[in-house]
Amino acid sequence: MYKINEIFETIQGEASFTGTPSIFLRLQGCPVGCAWCDTKQTWEVDNVYKVSLDDTVEKKADSDHWADASAEQIFNLFVDRAYRAKHVVITGGEPCMYDLNPVCELLHANGYSTQIETSGTFEILAPAQTWVTVSPKINMRGGYDVLTSAMQRADEIKHPIAMQKHVVELEELFAKTGVTPKLVYLQPISQKVSATKLAIETCIEKNWRLSVQVHKYLGIN
Numbered sequence: 348m349y350k351i352n353e354i355f356e357t358i359q360g361e362a363s364f365t366g367t368p369s370i371f372l373r374l375q376g377c378p379v380g381c382a383w384c385d386t387k388q389t390w391e392v393d394n395v396y397k398v399s400l401d402d403t404v405e406k407k408a409d410s411d412h413w414a415d416a417s418a419e420q421i422f423n424l425f426v427d428r429a430y431r432a433k434h435v436v437i438t439g440g441e442p443c444m445y446d447l448n449p450v451c452e453l454l455h456a457n458g459y460s461t462q463i464e465t466s467g468t469f470e471i472l473a474p475a476q477t478w479v480t481v482s483p484k485i486n487m488r489g490g491y492d493v494l495t496s497a498m499q500r501a502d503e504i505k506h507p508i509a510m511q512k513h514v515v516e517l518e519e520l521f522a523k524t525g526v527t528p529k530l531v532y533l534q535p536i537s538q539k540v541s542a543t544k545l546a547i548e549t550c551i552e553k554n555w556r557l558s559v560q561v562h563k564y565l566g567i568n
């Protein structure tokens with residue numbers, strides 16, 4: 348069973364798949380504790396907030412309510428709701444706290460592509476075709492071994508930054524793991540003007556890419 352915080356259809360607002368019609372599957376639970384996290388409502392799994400699956404899809408506002416669902420229930424919900432997007436983004440919370448093989452395999456068998464958004468602090472349990480976006484949480488919870496294998500598995504790296512030290516940290520991580528990622532995105536933290544300026548300048552200098560959270564500029568989910 349997966350613990351679901353919300354399910355909604357929108358466009359992917361971050362990194363390579365920006366602009367792609369997507370179904371978002373947001374899973375409940377994350378022990379990492381990033382100070383600037385924009386989904387703090389997903390951190391705790393409190394049984395008091397357990398609701399039915401229908402009550403947790405397409406929320407009007409962020410909340411820490413969640414529902415249990417199997418891979419089959421998730422897929423059936425996509426069909427029942429007549430979602431048209433064929434790309435599924437599994438985020439959270441930290442989705443890699445769960446074995447994502449069953450849900451991804453079922454979705455692939457039914458013509459969907461899948462993508463995971465992960466902090467790299469848990470082992471990635473997902474099929475080879477799944478696109479993996481690693482947003483490495485450096486010096487946070489999770490072992491260094493796990494982070495290294497996540498970096499190796501990553502199809503893209505997406506790093507939230509606000510200060511020069513965040514850039515230094517990322518380059519140190521590349522050196523330590525010996526991984527030179529194919530695609531590196533810098534994502535300004537919380538749309539701050541100074542963070543955006545730093546990200547633009549650094550991307551030009553290093554030939555990396557900029558990921559602004561398009562959905563936030565548009566005021567959509």
Ligand SMILES: C[S@@+](CC[C@H](N)C(=O)[O-])C[C@H]1O[C@@H](n2cnc3c(N)ncnc32)[C@H](O)[C@@H]1O
Nearest residue numbers: 383384385439440441464465466482507536537
């Ligand atoms: C909310 S996290 C959920 C998935 C996973 N726990 C992770 O950290 O990758 C999704 C993405 O949003 C990024 N993010 C979270 N809060 C942010 C903020 N305030 N500004 C910019 N990016 C943020 C994360 O680094 C990650 O790339």
Ligand SMILES: Nc1nc2[nH]cc(C(=O)O)c2c(=O)[nH]1
Nearest residue numbers: 358359360361438464562568
């Ligand atoms: N539109 C949209 N794109 C996103 N890309 C990553 C998101 C996330 O919260 O993980 C996100 C999100 O919440 N909405």
Ligand code: SF4
Nearest residue numbers: 377379380381384466
């Ligand atoms: S790892 Fe992801 S969900 Fe967890 S606190 Fe950090 S940004 Fe938020």
Ligand SMILES: [Mg+2]
Nearest residue numbers: 385386438560
């Ligand atoms: Mg988000």
